[in-house]
Amino acid sequence: DGRKTQMRRPIKPQPFNGASDEEAIKQIGGLPAGRSLYQEINSAWQSRFIDINCPLGEPGDLLWVRETHHLSHQNKVTYRADYSSNPFSEDECGEDCSMVGEKWRPSIHMPRWASRITLEITNVRVERIQDINGDDANAEGIQSWIDSFKSRPTYHQNSNLGGYPVTAFSRMWKSIYGAEGWDQNPWVWAIEFRRVEQAKVAA
Incomplete structure (x- = not known):
């Protein structure tokens, strides 16, 4: 905020x-x-x-900020801080696409492309x-x-x-x-x- x-x-x-x-x-x-x-x-x-x-x-x-997040099958990255989300493409996520559908991922595992701040x-x-x-x-x-x-x-x-x-x-x-x-x-x-x-x- x-x-x-x-x-x-x-x-x-x-x-x-x-x-x-x-x-x-x-x-x-x-x-x-x-x-x-x-x-x-x-x-x-x-x-x-x-x-x-x-x-x-x-x-x-x-500096880019890492946050607890989730990658959905709808190609959205959701941020646990406020539950807002941003769309992403498979070209962006690359190897991280294998993490789609998993539970909340700790901030230390946030890739650069998913950072919103x-x-x-x-x-x-x-x-x-x-x-x-x-x-x-x-x-x-x-x-x-x-x-x-x-x-x-x-x-x-x-x-x-x-x-x-x-x-x-x-x-x-x-x-x-x-x-x-x-x-x-x-x-x-x-x-x-x-x-x-x-x-x-x-x-």
Whole structure:
């Protein structure tokens, strides 16, 4: 629905081998006046003084999104996210035609031709995961945690809920990387992107 325009991934290996900010500042011999460690690290990476490449690409690169899907005998690919579908030809599906009629296929098995969403990277920066703010958490597509009394967490899109979007994001992050993946406050790639119309991609 266009709500998600950012994503974050841990940097591997971690700058300074995962050292704390205080230890990292010592390693670089202190900070220039008025500069933060984040600014120094980000500037160093942007200037290629840090030889670590973002695995997802650079500004201008295109990414195609994989989704859980189903290939039907009616030559349609259906997307489980919203149950919409697109037609396809046998020329397009090639060897994947043998999968027609199977159950829902995991996103990791989606072929390029079946993808309906293409993203263009617009910005890449380096930061600590806990530096994320409410606007960034909302841009991650997260929804604010508003009901802790139900058996399953309920989220709600509302940018006026202060720190709640960050709380919701931290819970999501921990569910993927474990509690230590948040508590250790690792350096991450913060990647911004925009959706590209399929007609422009084909051109």
